[in-house]
Structures are given as structure tokens and as C-alpha cells.
Amino acid sequence: MSDLKLTTRAEDFSEWYNQLVLRAELADYAPVRGCMIVRPYGWALWENITAALDQRFKATGHVNAAFPLLIPRSFIEKEKSHVAGFSPELAVVTHGGGEKLEEPLVIRPTSETIIGHAYAKWIQSYRDLPVLINQWNSVVRWELRTKLFLRTLEFFWQEGHTAHATAEEAEAETRQMLDVYTDFAVREAAIPVIPGRKSAAERFAGADQTYSIEAMMGDGKALQSGTSHNLGQNFAKAFEIRYLDKGGVLQHCWTTSWGLSTRFVGAIIMVHGDDQGLILPPRLAPFQLVIVPIFKTDEEKASVLENAHRLRRELVDAGIRVKMDEREGMSPGFKFNDWEMRGVPLRMELGPKDVAKSSVVLARRDRPGKEGKAFVPQQGIAASVKQTLDEVQKALHDRALAFRKANTAEPADYGEFKQAVEKGFAFSWWCGQGGCEEKIKDETKATMRCIPLEQPGGSGKCIYCGAAAAEKAIFAKAY
């Protein structure tokens, strides 16, 4: 399928995205409306994402566990804002083992409630705190408008859930995990993100404070790419998560939760992809380099393949993820297009002349055509490849950052603001009132993405009402 040209991004960004996901074989539609199958290539990418995050979670003292998929419906109702937020999206199990259940169960839309129930049982004393648990799983939310990776009924994610003795510790944890997400996005995915605070309207159902990382997609829209919530004592009170402090006084805990999902795969696609297909950041790519051997005669084939396998072994031994494309009955050109569609960051072409000269051609996925091609000696190939992969990684980040900067305006007035959010982000003073936020949304379809942690300082006038404003916020249309 991948020899067909994609609809271009300029023609129809949404259609380009849908075609790319299917043709790169990242995911497919499931027989149940709104569900997705993550295909092996997409799952290999997700596995690299999970490994990079999991390492960071463990380095910050977290451990993994597994809580059940099924939650009594009454649990969801224990926290007031939580039930309001999630009730409309629940999948309900009414029958089990051929019989009607006494109490319906819901498939977890998120696990604050069932984990709150467990923490109430496990936590007795200040000695048991903090509890720092994460889980990798899938959750179900009954979304109406769905799109592969970006919004599906079932999606895959991690959800961290922590309990602390003090408000300060919970806030520090919430911010630490936002930093972890930021570091992951920038270093691993080459996606520049803006970490910031959500408005009250955009908060997680049941949180005192929600933070997110926001990224700009290739069409100028925003994608919330990870969230970290300070839940205050809301769930601790609803589920009686309490501890005896050092003075023997019973206190409610302070809890947090934070998550990053397969949506992030959508971010990678829409930030880095081009009209030829996917472009993967080398640090997360399932294959960092593909070797395409080129030959005509049997004699050429023997010597090219022998050389190719030797190079492959050398690269694999150096820790590089290599794919050797030995498929028969396909031209090198077809293979080039195929791997371009799948976004492999680096291609090695090896023909009889290269063997003779003991060199190879390295072609960078991020720079199409001759500009991205280099003749490289086989001697020291692993070092050359590593260096080039580092260069691709950096170039992808820098390009995405330049694009975001070019499409982020600081409008002088509401007229300019309306133009800015047609194209990208507007970074504007905001009075902090939900009324202005809501009117902006109604009139422009742009939402308040976040109040960036990094602020210019000083003060200004609200872009909508003109009242005094202490902070600037990012407004944008969003996925």
C-alpha cells in the first residue's frame, strides 16, 4: 500500500494523518466503533516510549503495579466533580457469567477511585508515605468523535497515582512529573513542549490543579501531550485515605495522578511527519536505520549481501536498531518509499560500487533528496551512523521549535488574536476569568491551552476584556 502517494498536508491535514497511520501500519480500525488495533510497528514505537518513561519513573522512586479493570459504579460516584466529568463516558458491564449483576461495574475510565480504595486500606501511618505507584494499562471512555491514536474509546497509557503527607509534597510531585514529561518529550521525541497550568475549566475532574505539556502540531493546532494533576485532598476525603502523623493525629493524605497516553504517538506523527510519511525521532524509532542492498546479478547479490550483513552485525553490536530489507521482487526505489513512509530516520544504500569502494550511502529521512545523502566510508561505520542519528534527532527538534516560534504570535489586540489562532498559538495576557475564556472559545474555537510556567513577568491587559492581567496564556485550537 505504501507506494501510493499520500494526500498532502497542505491539501487536507486530517486526511493526510489518517492515510499515514494506515499506510505506515501503525494502527488499524477495530470492528467496534472508535476502538483501534495498534499494529506491530506502532506498538514497537509505543514500547520505546514506555521504556523511556518507565526508566524516568523508576529513577524518581516510583514502582509499577496493576489495579483491576472493573470498578463498582458506586466508586465513580464518590467524588463529586469526578462523577460529573466521567459519567457520560462510561462503558457499563451489567452481566457476568450469564447473570445480571447486582451492582453494575464500569470499565475504568481512569483509576483514581479504585486506587483510592486500596490506598485507604494500605496506608495507616506517616511511615507508609509517600506511596508512589504507576501502572501501564488501557482505559475506556465512550468518546463520540474518534481518530486513531488521538481519541479512541480504548486507549493505552500509564497512570501514576501517589499519596503524600503534606500539600507541599503533593505539589512537588505533580510538578516533578510534569518535568519528567517535558524532559521525555524534548529529549526522546524531539518535540518541544510548553509546560504550564490549566485553567479551572480545563482541569481534570476532581483535581485542584492540572498541569500539562502542550505541543504544536504541523497544522498549527495544539495537542495536550501529557498531564499531571494535584488532587489535593479530594480523593483522600472521598475514599478516607488517612494516616496517623508523628504526633498521633489522624490526617487525610494529599494525592496526585499523572498520565501520558498513545495520543503521544499522534503528536510524533503530526509534529515530525511530512508529505512522504512518518519521520521518527531516532531515540524512539523501532528501526533507526534500514539497510537496502542493491544488486542485479547473482554475483553482485552474493558480495553485496555478505558486506551488508557484516555492516549490520557491526551496527547491532554498537547498540543501533537495524532493519535489513532483503525482500525479493521489490525494487530499491519501492523499498526507499516504503521505509520513508514508515519514517525510519536513516537509510543505508549498498550496491556493488559501494562494496568496491568500501563505502556506503547514508540518506537522512528528514532531508529528502541529494541534500540528505552522504558517501560514508565503511571504516568506523557505527560511529558515523551514531553521529548522524544524533544530528537527525537534533534537527527534528530544532525544526519543530522553529515552526512553533514562527506560528506563535503575541497579538496586540483581539483582532490580531483571532487571526493568530487561525494559524497557530496566541500567547496573550489573560485576566484569569472563565467568562473571557468561554467567550474566546465560542467566538474563535480556540481554547486556553495553558498558562506557561515560564512567564515574561510584569503585567498587562486581558486580550479579551482589557482588565488587568498578571499572567500570559497560550490560546489555540486543539485536538
Next chain:
Amino acid sequence: MSDLKLTTRAEDFSEWYNQLVLRAELADYAPVRGCMIVRPYGWALWENITAALDQRFKATGHVNAAFPLLIPRSFIEKEKSHVAGFSPELAVVTHGGGEKLEEPLVIRPTSETIIGHAYAKWIQSYRDLPVLINQWNSVVRWELRTKLFLRTLEFFWQEGHTAHATAEEAEAETRQMLDVYTDFAVREAAIPVIPGRKSAAERFAGADQTYSIEAMMGDGKALQSGTSHNLGQNFAKAFEIRYLDKGGVLQHCWTTSWGLSTRFVGAIIMVHGDDQGLILPPRLAPFQLVIVPIFKTDEEKASVLENAHRLRRELVDAGIRVKMDEREGMSPGFKFNDWEMRGVPLRMELGPKDVAKSSVVLARRDRPGKEGKAFVPQQGIAASVKQTLDEVQKALHDRALAFRKANTAEPADYGEFKQAVEKGFAFSWWCGQGGCEEKIKDETKATMRCIPLEQPGGSGKCIYCGAAAAEKAIFAKAY
């Protein structure tokens, strides 16, 4: 909790098991009947199991993917034996997003059907074969009698699903994965298993042939610890999984599936555990060694901890998984018991005298008391620890094998057979008739566990009916 003594295995094996799972903090009961929470320590063990298996799956050419949790109920009904086997155990989602669904969905009890549907779409030609996909997830089966890890409504597992061009390839795959499970059980978990073929009565619903690995638990009962199914063309026909062969003829594929679940954690507990608690095989233990520093004065504390951390660093650098127990307000004796309950294979005790002599005490979990203690010089500590861990790993396997042999009889007649299955395994000639199998089950509660691949050769008389028998089978009471 772990300072309390367990009920002994001799007193009540089942109660010993339940207490151990809770006190070692491997798992806990969930608020929904029959569901479990796998706690961080249990999940760390499962993560090591998954890593050891996943590596083997990838080495044999498999890739991971993720198929949806929700399956249209009609899918389950497409394969006749499959629906008969799984219908009574289904959890049914009837409502989503506040509305009644047109067609009820089931939570996957296993994924042959939804994967069959996808394979029918993806597979066109012999060039697309074989398809070798595995997924790690959880499934739901509405079990009535549940027990943590051994039988829960939701359990965690991997399910491999492959499609092939020929019957021979499918059978080779089925057998290869049985070998993978056997190798994993023996080498990683130190559990000697018997790989064999299931009887028709014990086959997976929809399989032509089921193979399993069977292990003997500490009470002499059998536990089916992994299964590999040759599905023939049953699912290929039900879901129209077809390919064009080299001659351009449309053929049905041959498919397999194979799985190993969190049940296996139950096997580890029941094979290796003793009256002091869990004993983990070093290769799978979350912590292979725990360091317990011992001191009284502040001066002793400073020098012991300094030494302990230096040793810890040396061991970690050598790739050993180390836990340093610096908890305050707990005696060394309490800590010893606590880590014995949790089954850490090796304990390092370090007090002021050890520091002075530049030695440590290593205590093996599998040999309680003085017999398992050794004074070991700190010089070359990593090599000493590695060697001791290897010895523990081997000793656990050898002990389990000796136990199984001691409790496996080759009864001369049905009278001896009935005695044998009260104590352990009976390895007996069997005519292969379901009638004998059923009567044995009714009269002794022992089931046909498997017909071992390794056979003595020759022939004999069926242990039940006396008719000519070509194969010997393992009969036992089972979990």
C-alpha cells in the same frame, strides 16, 4: 504484618498460600469479587517474567501488538466449540456513553476471534505469511471459585497468535512455543515441568491440539503453567483468514495460539515456598540480595553504612538487583523475617565486626539456619554473590525435581493409582478413551494432565480398563 507466623503447609496448604500472598505483599483482593490487585512487589516479579519471555518471543521472530479489549458478542459465536467453551464465562457490556448498545460487547476472555477478524483483513498472499504476533494484556473470565493469581476474574497474561501457510508450520510453531515455555520455566523459574499433549476433553475451546507444561506444586497437585494450541483451520474458516498460494489458489490459513499468565506466579509460590514464606528463584527475583546493616552506636552506624553502600554500589555495577534495608526502628531480626517472607534469595548481614574483618555474612534463603550462612571476604564480593545466586537457582530446581520424582508413582494397578493421586502424580498407561478419563476423574478427582512428549516406548494396558495402550499419561489432582 510479616512478623506473624504463617499457617504451615502441613497444617493447611491453601491457607498457607493465601496468607503468604498477602503478607509478602504480592497481591491483594479487589473490591469486585474475584478480581485482584497485583501489588508492586508482585508486579516486579511479573515484570521479570515478562522480560524473560518477551526476549524469547522476539528471538523466535515474534512481534508485539495490541488488539482491543472489547469484542462484538457475535464474534464469539462464530467458532462452534469456542462459543460453547467461553459463553458461560463472559462479562458483557450493554451500555456505553449513557446509552444501550445495539449489539452487546464482551470483554475479551481471549482474543482468537478479534485477531482472526484482523488477520482476515491483513493477510492476502503467501508473502504475508507467517504472521507471528504476541500481546501482553489482561482478560476477563467470570470464574466462580477464585484464588489470588491462580484463578481470578481478570488475569494478566500474554497471548501469542500466529497464522501459517501449512499445517506442518502451524504444528512446528505450536511445539516451538511449548519448548519456549519449558525452557523459561526450567531456566528462569527453576521449575521442572512436564511438556505434553492434552486429551480431547482438556483441549482449548476451538483447538485441534493443545499442549501444556505441567508442574507439581508443594502439595503434590498439578498446575497447568502454560499452554500452546494448534487451532488447525477452525478459526481461519470461521473468520475467513485466507491467502493466495504460489499457484494462485485461495487457501485457508493454519493458526496457533499460546499463553502464559499470572497463574505462573502461583506456581513459583507453591513450588519453592516454605513455612517461612516465599522463596524466589534468583533469575526472577525483584531483589536478588538484601543488605541488612547491623549497628548499635552512631559511630558503628556511620562505618557500617559507609561500608554497606560501597558494597551495594559494587554489586549494582555488576548487574545484581540489590535492596538496602535502612529502615529505622526495626530490629535486624525483624528485617530478616520480613525478607524471608518476601523470598529474597540472598541476605547480606553487615555489622561492625564484619567491617573490621572486611568480610560479610551471606545467608541463603533456601537453606534456613546456620547451614545456609557463610562468611565471605568483601574482596571479590560481586563474584561471590553471583556464584551463590547461581547455586541457589540450581538448588531450587534440583529440590523441586527431587520432590516431583519422589511424589510421582507408576502404579501397577488401579488400587495403587488411587493412592498415588492422593499424594502426587500417577504416570500410567492410558487407552486414550475419554470414557476411562472421565471415570477416573469421577472416582478419584484426578484429571489427565498431559501425555508427556517423552515416552518410555513400547506399550501397556490402560490403568483403568486394561485395554491396549500405546502411551503413558500423567494423572493428578490439579489447581
